[in-house]
Amino acid sequence: MTKALIVVTNTAKLPTINRATGLWLSEATHFNKVMKDNNIDVDYVSPNGGYVPIDPGSLAPDSMDETNWSFYNEEKYRDQVLGQSPSAKQVDPKNYDIIYFAGGHGVMWDFPENKTLGEIAKTIYDRGGIVSAVCHGVVGLLSMKDNEGNSWINGKNLTGFTNEEEDINKLTDAVPFLTEEALKNAGANHTKTAAYTENVVADGRLVTGQNPQSAHGVGEAVIDLLA
Structure with missing residues (x-):
């Protein structure tokens, strides 16, 4: 049976300023729903395991659509899937055909320097699986190395949260680096569309989305690849 692994953060607060952060809920739920609609089992994992915080902004009324509410209203999803996630070190990548880094x-x-996450993703890919990510989640790809120890995304076509979108967020000075710049510095071919419009880029078995608006599209592109 095809199975997907969704990777989510353990970071509950921006270390640089007094602002809560965490998983942007729709980036997990919208992808998860596509998998569920196509009878693909889904597991969650976080770098350290345990509690997965949700970014308060993603719970705002204008962010909570039917899909988000359907997951959030489920006690098991809140208390077990997000409340008691396994750590990266507890995951056997051979059990998965898809990995998806949510943002x-x-x-x-907690994504870019996590060697265990990078090794999990690389193993899934090398076994013929799909590596996918959305928004800030694409920084999880920075943890992946090729067989020579170099950046795995060097020369690959992808997208991810843009400098413009970070500027709109007014968090350019609060983040440790800019996602778009980090991807380019790692040798990736980063492409983008207008801020906060859907943009999905597929390069073989690598699928990435630019922003929260792209999470569903990444899921659909993953399903297309499976077909």
Whole structure:
């Protein structure tokens, strides 16, 4: 049976300023729903395991659509899936055909340098699986190395949260680096569309989305690849 692994953050607060952060809920739920609608089992994992915080902004009334509410209203999803997530070290990548890095600003502190997550993603890919990510979650790809120890995304076509979108967020000076710049510095071919409009880029078995608006589209592109 095809199975997907959704990677989420443990970071609950921006270390640089007094602002709560965490998983941007729709980036997990919208992808998860596409998998569910296509009978693909989904597990969640976080770098350290345990509690997965949700960014308060993603729970605002204008962000909570039917899909978000359907997951958030489920006690098991809140208390077990997000409340008691396994750690990266507890995951066997051989059990998965798809890995998906969800975003939220917190990932910028616990995704890029996590070698275990990078190894999980690389193993899934090398076994013929799909690597996918959205928004800030694409910084999880920075943890992936090729067989020579170099950046795995070097030369690959992808997208991710843009400098313009971060500026609109007014968090350019609060994040440790800019997602777009980090991807380019790692050798990736980063492409983008207008701020906060859907943009999905597929390069073989690598699928990325630019922003929260792209999470559903990333899921659909993953399903297309499976077909």
